[in-house]
Amino acid sequence: AQRVTQPEKLLSVFKGAPVELKCNYSYSGSPELFWYVQYSRQRLQLLLRHISRESIKGFTADLNKGETSFHLKKPFAQEEDSAMYYCALTGTGRRALTFGSGTRLQVQP
Amino acid sequence: NAGVMQNPRHLVRRRGQEARLRCSPMKGHSHVYWYRQLPEEGLKFMVYLQKENIIDESGMPKERFSAEFPKEGPSILRIQQVVRGDSAAYFCASSSRTGMNTEAFFGQGTRLTVV
Numbered sequence: 001a002q003r004v005t006q007p008e009k010l011l012s013v014f015k016g017a018p019v020e021l022k023c024n025y026s027y028s029g030s031p032e033l034f035w036y037v038q039y040s041r042q043r044l045q046l047l048l049r050h051i052s053r054e055s056i057k058g059f060t061a062d063l064n065k066g067e068t069s070f071h072l073k074k075p076f077a078q079e080e081d082s083a084m085y086y087c088a089l090t091g092t093g094r095r096a097l098t099f100g101s102g103t104r105l106q107v108q109p
Numbered sequence: 110n111a112g113v114m115q116n117p118r119h120l121v122r123r124r125g126q127e128a129r130l131r132c133s134p135m136k137g138h139s140h141v142y143w144y145r146q147l148p149e150e151g152l153k154f155m156v157y158l159q160k161e162n163i164i165d166e167s168g169m170p171k172e173r174f175s176a177e178f179p180k181e182g183p184s185i186l187r188i189q190q191v192v193r194g195d196s197a198a199y200f201c202a203s204s205s206r207t208g209m210n211t212e213a214f215f216g217q218g219t220r221l222t223v224v
Contacts, residue, residue, distance in 0.1 A: 004151075006151075009149075036215075043112070043113075043215050043216060043217045043218070044152075044200065044215040045214075045215065046212050046213075049212075086151060086152070095140070095142075095157060095165075095204075095211070096142055096154040096157050096165060096168070097142075097144075097152075097154065097202075097213065098154065099144075099151035099152040099153070100151050101149070101150055101151040102151050
């Protein structure tokens with residue numbers, strides 16, 4: 001069975017502080033990991049995926065297979081980063097996403 | 110391209126009524142996914158459809174819930190004889206293909222309230 005765990009419901013930081021949103025997963029095969037973001041009153045949208053190894057809006061995430069983690073990081077948080085962040089996983093032969101319960105990031109001025 | 114369109118955005122039903130949720134995928138997309146989000150929880154997969162076919166319905170409740178994606182027209186998620194526990198946000202996503210590095214695009218969701 002595949003599972004995604006986001007241990008923090010709420011993460012509150014000040015503007016300019018570093019941010020790390022935690023994500024751990026369990027999956028027996030080779031997973032494909034994603035981070036989705038939902039800004040206030042907007043639809044869920046893809047932020048980044050581990051395959052692309054890219055940085056989007058200053059965010060990065062590294063897949064650590066040993067620790068089965070895919071934490072999302074940003075060195076300096078901005079107020080406009082305030083949103084709900086969901087970690088998600090899919091695997092070989094299954095295209096549907098398994099989501100974590102989400103973490104609300106609040107960046108205070 | 111207007112993106113994935115879901116309607117209605119809000120739907121109120123009395124217990125025992127039927128709820129029909131519609132999803133029009135992005136132009137050119139033939140793969141549709143339905144997810145349900147209960148309060149304080151993440152999105153849970155319900156069903157994956159391609160045109161006229163249900164590919165994976167492992168997340169669908171066995172009774173009262175059905176989904177279709179006809180050759181013409183939107184995908185429909187149908188809930189018969191709704192109960193209070195069906196109150197949730199229902200999201201639809203679409204993609205142009207499957208495989209690695211395929212992005213699914215989400216609709217705004219339909220918030221169902223059963224009174």
